[in-house]
Amino acid sequence: MPPDGAFGYVVDDEAAVRRSLALLLGAAGYAVETFAGGEDFLRRATPDLPFGCVVLDVRMPNTDGIAVLREMSSRGLRHPIVVITAHGDVPLAVRMMKAGACDMLQKPFAGEALLDAAAAALARRDEAEAAQAAQRRLARLSPRETEVLQGMVAGHQNKVIAQRLGISPRTVEIHRANLMTKLEARSLSEAVRMAMTVGGATLHRLGSAPPPPPAGAPIHPIRRPG
Template identity: 80%
Template sequence: MPPDIAIGYIVDDEAAVRRSLALLLGSAGYAVETFEGGEDFLRQATTDLPFGCVLLDVRMPGIDGVAVQREMLARGLPHPIVVITAHGDVPLAVRMMKAGACDMLQKPFTGEAVLAAAAAALTRRDEATAALHAQKRIAALTPREAEVLQGMVAGRQNKVIALELGISPRTVEIHRANLMAKLQVRSLPEAVRMALAAGSGAEAAEPT
């Protein structure tokens, strides 16, 4: 699939909803794939799944939308989710929004609302792709290199990192050079941006 083709994944147990959404997105130029439920979608939702917007129904038999989102997060899938909900499922949809879903469409919804939500969700392409690349590179670091990176993100000098880790400043310098080579960055700001994009959990602080 060419990278400039927008993709929409429709996950809903109602055939009529799948059909109408597929026609709508298709008419807007999307490549569309439909799934009868959460289990059907998760069978294909691997890390190789092309990036696209997931229109995900909350209430489905078997694996519901909440469980699908949870599994997508566990698999590290960056695909943005737009939640489809009926009135009675709004609390569940809000829960999904808090867990990272981009938007919520309450039935009955208009075609304009669907297209606007999908387009907004797909603007996360660059951010999500950068985060995925950063996560893969950081995963290649040794535990000690990851600790040094956390110190760098926190704004600590080499001698402070060395003291905290019980190693010499020279060893910190070696780990720092190695991790920057693995991350394919040339400067401290680049390394920090990559760590934050990957969600490393280290929080920036004032240099000590």
């Protein structure tokens, strides 16, 4: 059974399949939204999309399942995805899993099989929500603070981080204190664990450009400490 208030998103270009899956998931307790294609779903797939299981067809015109998986990954959306296809084979399954899918079912499949797959995918809810929360906090960091955090994740001492960044150890200490506050981390291990949750590639991307200024804030030249 899904957790109370679980969302289910059905993405399939066949209207009959959408209706059938919506009825199945709805009867099982999901709050269901349906989409006629990948483009329709991606317009809805913003950072505030309620957490839920995405049931995603592979072969759709314009934006197919692989494109949807990759775009969700690039947006940092960690909603569990169950892929459905009429053309399942081993290479396709491997591509889907590498792109981020939790499971793949070949049409036709029993309704119970889909419900089991969706429930198993949603069991990852805590892990996914923790990763999203970590990413939101990490996005608060300045580029320099992110660089210092990367050094911390690598296990470097302040002196080594300072040498690598061309700044003083005291400046590293200041950045560490600031990033701990922004991450709301109670310990060094918690900050490192938060960074490791989102992965090195995401952490690097978050630190590649300064965050936009708040609305209405005056714009000043950016000066990086050190």
